[in-house]
C-alpha cells in the first residue's frame with residue numbers, strides 16, 4: 001500500500017459528510033461564544049489599558065463571523081478556506097497577544113490549548129507544521145516584547161520555556177496519538193484490502209484505486225493510465241493434475257514476480273481466481289505493453305519448479321479513454337485478453353494504434 005493511497009483514504013474520511021457536519025456544528029456553537037467572550041474581555045480591558053492593546057482580542061469578533069459565513073456558503077472549497085482562515089485568525093491573535101501580554105504568567109496557560117485548536121481546524125499533518133511556525137513566532141514575540149513595550153520585562157525565561165515546552169508536548173502527544181491510530185487504521189485497511197495468498201490488492205479496493213487513477217486523467221487530460229488484464233493459461237489443469245497446493249504456489253510465484261516487475265506506484269489487483277489486473281498510472285499503452293510483454297516472457301522462467309507444466313499468461317492491455325466507465329475499460333481489456341487466449345495463449349493483445357484519421361478496431365499481439 002503506497003502512502004499516497006493511505007493519504008487519499010484519510011482525505012476522503014476527513015471529507016465525509018458526517019465529519020464535516022460535526023466540525024461545522026462545533027464552529028457554529030464555538031464562534032458566537034468566542035465573539036462574546038472577546039468583546040467582554042476587550043470591554044473590561046479597555047478600562048485599564050490603551051486601545052491598541054485591545055486590538056489583538058478584537059480580531060476574532062471582527063473576522064470570525066465572515067469566516068463562518070464562508071464555511072456555510074462556499075461549498076467544500078469555502079469550508080476548507082474557512083478552516084484555514086480560522087487558523088490564521090487565531091494565530092494572528094495569539095502572536096499579537098503574546099507581543100503585548102507576555103509579561104503576565106496567565107498568558108502561558110493558553111499555550112497547550114492552541115496546538116489542539118490547530119489540529120481540530122487543519123488536521124494532524126498540516127497542524128504539526130503550523131505549530132512549529134507558531135512556536136517560532138512566539139519565541140520572536142518574547143524577544144521583541146521589551147522593544148514593543150518600551151523596556152517592560154516579559155515573564156522570566158524559565159517560565160516562558162516551560163510554556164513553550166507545554167506547547168511542544170501537547171503537539172507531540174497529539175502527533176503520537178495520531179501515529180498510533182493511523183498505524184492501526186493502516187493495518188486494518190491492509191487486512192481488509194489485500195489478498196492473503198498473493199499479497200495483491202483485493203477486487204473492491206483495487207477497483208477504487210483504478211477509479212481514482214481514471215478520475216485523475218479526467219482532471220488532467222494530458223495524463224494517462226493503462227491497465228493489463230492478466231489471466232493464467234490452463235490453470236485448472238495445474239490444480240487438477242498436481243493439486244490445489246501447487247496451484248497456490250504458482251499464484252504466489254506469479255504475483256511476487258509481477259510485484260517485483262512493475263514500478264513503485266503501479267498496482268497489482270487480484271480480480272478473482274487466477275485473474276489479475278495491473279494498473280499503470282501515468283503510463284501510455286505503448287510503454288505498458290512493453291512492460292507487460294516483458295513480464296509475460298518472464299513468467300515461465302520464474303515459475304519453473306513450482307509446477308510440472310510450464311506456466312504462461314494471456315494479457316489484454318488497454319489505455320483509459322477519458323470519460324468511459326471502469327466497466328467499459330475492463331470490458332475492452334477482457335475482449336483483448338480473450339483474443340490472446342483464442343490466438344494461442346501466452347501473449348499480450350492490445351488495440352491497434354489508430355492510423356491517422358481512422359479508428360482502430362483490430363487487436364494486435
Ligand SMILES: Nc1nc2c(ncn2[C@@H]2O[C@H](COP(=O)(O)OP(=O)(O)OP(=O)(O)O)[C@@H](O)[C@H]2O)c(=O)[nH]1
Pocket residue numbers: 197231232233234235236237239243244245246247248251272273274341
Ligand atoms: N489453487 C487455487 N486455484 C484456484 C484459486 N482460485 C481459483 N482457482 C482455480 O482456478 C481455476 C480456473 O480455471 P479456468 O477458469 O477454467 O481457467 P484456466 O484453466 O486457466 O483456463 P484458461 O483461462 O482458458 O486458460 C479453477 O480450477 C479454480 O478452482 C485459488 O485461490 N487457488
